Amino acid sequence: MPTTTSSSSFSSAASSSGNRQADVFSRLASSDPEVKLKALREVKNQIIGNRTKKLSFLKLGAVPAIASALSDSECNSILVQSAAALGSFACGFEAGVQAVLDAGVFPRLLRLLTSSDEKVVDAGARSLRMIFQSNQAPKYDFLQEKNMEFLFSLLNSENENVSGLGASIIAHACGTTVEQQVLCEAGVLEKLVILLDGSLSQREACLESLATVLKNNPEAVSRFVGLEAGRYLSSVTELTKDRYPRTRLLSCLCLVVIYNTSPSYFLNMGTKSSLVTTLLELLNDPGQSGDEAALGLSSLIAEKEDLQKLAYEANAIKNIVDILKTGSELHPKRLQGLFLSLAELCSKLEDCRCSFLSLEMLDLLVNALRHNNADVRTAACICFRNAARSVKNLSAGRFTNDHVMLPLVQLLHDPSSSVQVAVLGALSNIVLDFSSPKSTFIEYGGIKQLIELSKSMDPNARCSALRALRNLMFLADNKRKELFYSEVKAQGFVSLISDPEPTVQEQGLALLRNLVDGCINSIEFVFDEEGLILDTVGRQLRKSPQAQMAIQGMYVLTNVASGTELHKEAVMQQLFPQPQAESNNFMLKFLQSHESQLRSATVWTIINLISPSSPGALDRHVKLREEGIIPQLKNMVNDSCLDVKVHKRS
Amino acid sequence: MSLFRIFINQDDDDDDMATSKKVITREEWEKKLNAVKLRKQDMNTLVMNFLVTEGYVDAAAKFQRESGTKPEIDLATITDRMAVKKAVQNGHVEDAIEKVNDLNPEILDTNPELFFHLQQQRLIELIRQGKTEEALEFAQEELAPRGEENQAFLQELEKTVALLVFEDASNSPVKDLLDISHRLKTASEVNAAILTSQSHEKDPKLPSLLKMLIWAQNQLDEKAVYPHINDLSTGQLQDPPE
Numbered sequence: 001m002p003t004t005t006s007s008s009s010f011s012s013a014a015s016s017s018g019n020r021q022a023d024v025f026s027r028l029a030s031s032d033p034e035v036k037l038k039a040l041r042e043v044k045n046q047i048i049g050n051r052t053k054k055l056s057f058l059k060l061g062a063v064p065a066i067a068s069a070l071s072d073s074e075c076n077s078i079l080v081q082s083a084a085a086l087g088s089f090a091c092g093f094e095a096g097v098q099a100v101l102d103a104g105v106f107p108r109l110l111r112l113l114t115s116s117d118e119k120v121v122d123a124g125a126r127s128l129r130m131i132f133q134s135n136q137a138p139k140y141d142f143l144q145e146k147n148m149e150f151l152f153s154l155l156n157s158e159n160e161n162v163s164g165l166g167a168s169i170i171a172h173a174c175g176t177t178v179e180q181q182v183l184c185e186a187g188v189l190e191k192l193v194i195l196l197d198g199s200l201s202q203r204e205a206c207l208e209s210l211a212t213v214l215k216n217n218p219e220a221v222s223r224f225v226g227l228e229a230g231r232y233l234s235s236v237t238e239l240t241k242d243r244y245p246r247t248r249l250l251s252c253l254c255l256v257v258i259y260n261t262s263p264s265y266f267l268n269m270g271t272k273s274s275l276v277t278t279l280l281e282l283l284n285d286p287g288q289s290g291d292e293a294a295l296g297l298s299s300l301i302a303e304k305e306d307l308q309k310l311a312y313e314a315n316a317i318k319n320i321v322d323i324l325k326t327g328s329e330l331h332p333k334r335l336q337g338l339f340l341s342l343a344e345l346c347s348k349l350e351d352c353r354c355s356f357l358s359l360e361m362l363d364l365l366v367n368a369l370r371h372n373n374a375d376v377r378t379a380a381c382i383c384f385r386n387a388a389r390s391v392k393n394l395s396a397g398r399f400t401n402d403h404v405m406l407p408l409v410q411l412l413h414d415p416s417s418s419v420q421v422a423v424l425g426a427l428s429n430i431v432l433d434f435s436s437p438k439s440t441f442i443e444y445g446g447i448k449q450l451i452e453l454s455k456s457m458d459p460n461a462r463c464s465a466l467r468a469l470r471n472l473m474f475l476a477d478n479k480r481k482e483l484f485y486s487e488v489k490a491q492g493f494v495s496l497i498s499d500p501e502p503t504v505q506e507q508g509l510a511l512l513r514n515l516v517d518g519c520i521n522s523i524e525f526v527f528d529e530e531g532l533i534l535d536t537v538g539r540q541l542r543k544s545p546q547a548q549m550a551i552q553g554m555y556v557l558t559n560v561a562s563g564t565e566l567h568k569e570a571v572m573q574q575l576f577p578q579p580q581a582e583s584n585n586f587m588l589k590f591l592q593s594h595e596s597q598l599r600s601a602t603v604w605t606i607i608n609l610i611s612p613s614s615p616g617a618l619d620r621h622v623k624l625r626e627e628g629i630i631p632q633l634k635n636m637v638n639d640s641c642l643d644v645k646v647h648k649r650s
Numbered sequence: 651m652s653l654f655r656i657f658i659n660q661d662d663d664d665d666d667m668a669t670s671k672k673v674i675t676r677e678e679w680e681k682k683l684n685a686v687k688l689r690k691q692d693m694n695t696l697v698m699n700f701l702v703t704e705g706y707v708d709a710a711a712k713f714q715r716e717s718g719t720k721p722e723i724d725l726a727t728i729t730d731r732m733a734v735k736k737a738v739q740n741g742h743v744e745d746a747i748e749k750v751n752d753l754n755p756e757i758l759d760t761n762p763e764l765f766f767h768l769q770q771q772r773l774i775e776l777i778r779q780g781k782t783e784e785a786l787e788f789a790q791e792e793l794a795p796r797g798e799e800n801q802a803f804l805q806e807l808e809k810t811v812a813l814l815v816f817e818d819a820s821n822s823p824v825k826d827l828l829d830i831s832h833r834l835k836t837a838s839e840v841n842a843a844i845l846t847s848q849s850h851e852k853d854p855k856l857p858s859l860l861k862m863l864i865w866a867q868n869q870l871d872e873k874a875v876y877p878h879i880n881d882l883s884t885g886q887l888q889d890p891p892e
Contacts, residue, residue, distance in 0.1 A: 045751055050795075091756070
């Protein structure tokens with residue numbers, strides 16, 4: 001914009017403005033109250049609305065200087081101007097909040113609330129409210145009686161800024177169920193709902209704090225709904241049609257909280273439907289309301305197929321895609337919310353997935369994988385994962401081309417563990433595409449990367465990596481299995497199967513099951529290094545594992561037992577190791593398990609062991625009878641699980 | 651029997667065939683209107699609402715004394731708000747900003763669009779006064795960062811700075827910015843923001859009522875012929891055309 005000829009005037013502009021700032025800053029420290037007051041006012045007027053100025057004054061050290069002015073003075077005008085200036089530093093500016101708190105002026109601001117001058121009270125209340133909107137606000141201990149008294153004195157105040165502050169403190173500082181309980185029992189709900197009939201800012205503060213107090217707390221919700229026979233629930237519902245978008249948003253978010261906590265209060269389909277449509281409309285708001293609406297929507301429809309359907313029928317997918325395609329820089333929170341909403345829509349409904357994929361969204365989604373905000377990358381991966389549940393689109397090769405695969409595989413290196421877990425989820429689904437050779441993935445070092453991640457510090461990452469590998473090994477050819485095994489080796493498998501986390505063990509065993517499935521050569525893997533892997537499996541099974549793990553373990557044995565005579569004998573060794581001091585017949589326990597899959601898997605193993613076609617079958621049959629296995633089978637002729645019955649019959 | 655009926659209906663139709671709408675004479679109309687009951691209080695409230703929202707403090711105060719109607723907000727706050735509005739209308743934007751911040755420092759801190767428009771107006775005033783170098787400095791220091799933060803602001807900023815490019819700005823494509831109406835637009839924006847922050851509705855009720863009247867007349871035109879109010883300022887009933 002500026003031309004080169006004027007550039008010299010800009011450098012002087014920059015330095016002269018710098019000089020001006022330094023000048024007003026020095027006047028802040030003046031001992032003359034008139035000069036000081038004027039300087040305070042000047043700083044305040046310069047920084048309000050102007051983030052750049054806030055930053056530059058911050059760097060000069062203005063905050064401590066203003067804090068001293070506040071602390072050292074009793075003159076009302078100085079108090080008002082300095083409090084207002086501090087409040088502005090804290091308004092939506094994290095570095096400012098930090099500086100104000102570091103200056104130790106928080107207690108002084110609290111004392112302003114007891115001033116006799118209304119303007120001083122207002123200024124103090126506003127600044128404190130700005131501080132409490134930040135994550136860095138001091139923790140408010142609701143469990144201390146004097147703190148509760150103070151809080152209620154705020155809520156009871158006639159001054160709108162002060163009661164708003166009370167609500168704000170609750171909205172941002174109340175975190176635990178215990179705190180919610182304590183607040184409810186002290187009667188906070190009754191106080192808050194009065195604010196619903198108040199001014200705009202009181203209503204908004206009330207809605208925010210209600211959402212915080214009611215979140216995930218069914219008792220609190222029922223208390224709220226019980227107030228004056230549901231009058232306030234109706235009020236909040238009415239507010240979703242308010243003229244101010246922020247009010248509509250906050251009331252929607254409040255209802256989302258109530259719905260997620262106690263859905264029974266929302267039997268009326270109409271309310272659910274209008275909640276969905278209102279949030280969809282709010283998505284178009286360009287400001288902060290739109291950002292929060294997106295996250296609110298994803299929270300509302302999460303795991304709820306009926307609401308996902310409602311949203312789909314209300315054209316949600318097209319609306320969201322249109323917003324994403326506008327090309328303007330969207331706030332990361334909004335992007336995250338929009339992608340999560342799309343992901344939820346695609347989580348169960350095939351129509352949604354097809355609709356979404358038909359809208360040429362893949363490019364946009366791929367770009368999001370490269371966004372500098374980790375939450376956005378995570379949300380995009382989850383979106384991929386759910387969209388890839390569409391078998392039709394998956395087998396059409398939509399996801400397995402380089403354009404998509406490369407950025408996904410690159411995310412396996414992502415510094416954020418939540419991104420890693422999310423991309424593993426996506427890849428797990430994508431590698432299930434049987435029609436493609438999946439060589440791109442392997443070419444990009446995918447297997448190596450997955451193995452790396454299976455050793456991650458984060459158990460979720462380990463679990464997800466193994467799940468992806470498990471899917472990759474499903475019906476895989478020998479070449480791929482060899483490649484994979486050569487990277488892991490026996491010891492690697494032993495670590496996986498002995499992982500401290502049961503879920504990781506389960507995935508490890510499932511992976512092993514797929515590895516040894518198929519041709520007889522695959523079974524040899526478990527015999528590597530003198531049967532190290534097989535021994536480990538046997539040991540784990542003997543340790544009374546959880547059902548899910550046991551199922552996978554038994555399927556491993558099933559597959560091994562489907563092999564040669566040697567294989568079958570090895571399995572018998574694992575089942576009945578000698579010498580055995582006390583009887584630890586886990587087979588029997590499994591046959592009596594509540595889990596039908598476990599019974600089924602165990603029966604399969606037995607079938608493979610005693611199948612008449614192999615020479616040692618008879619001996620094994622005898623041994624099994626001795627251990628009480630065969631009699632147990634006879635009892636299971638009428639097993640509730642059809643699967644088991646059929647196997648048994650054979 | 652039915653044939654007979656048809657004839658009768660046809661007779662009626664002949665009368666209305668020219669218009670096929672119900673005709674209401676002025677006499678009938680005025681009679682209907684007189685039957686509608688209005689409360690004096692409601693009208694007073696409407697008037698007070700208008701005076702207060704538009705910011706006519708003295709008139710509102712006098713009206714309160716003479717009619718006993720209570721203003722819905724504290725008249726003192728109106729004075730403050732009017733001072734801001736007037737400052738903008740007179741081109742004293744910096745002064746207006748200071749006053750807004752005294753009234754409520756949150757307004758400009760939480761309304762980036764309004765803040766930008768006020769700064770933009772300041773730039774326009776500097777350009778209008780011919781203070782070119784100061785204007786450029788101001789644009790660089792105060793407005794350029796806003797443009798960086800927001801794409802839409804950048805476009806408006808570029809339009810404004812374009813005023814400096816033209817020798818005769820008042821005949822350039824961007825001359826609207828120099829127009830007094832732009833000041834009024836900014837003043838109105840600030841007025842609305844202050845009213846909202848005071849939880850007062852930013853629009854008076856009276857215009858809405860009048861709009862409703864015009865709409866209702868348009869709707870009724872499809873079904874009937876009746877005396878219209880064509881001049882809102884006088885409210886005179888005009889006979890329906892023959």
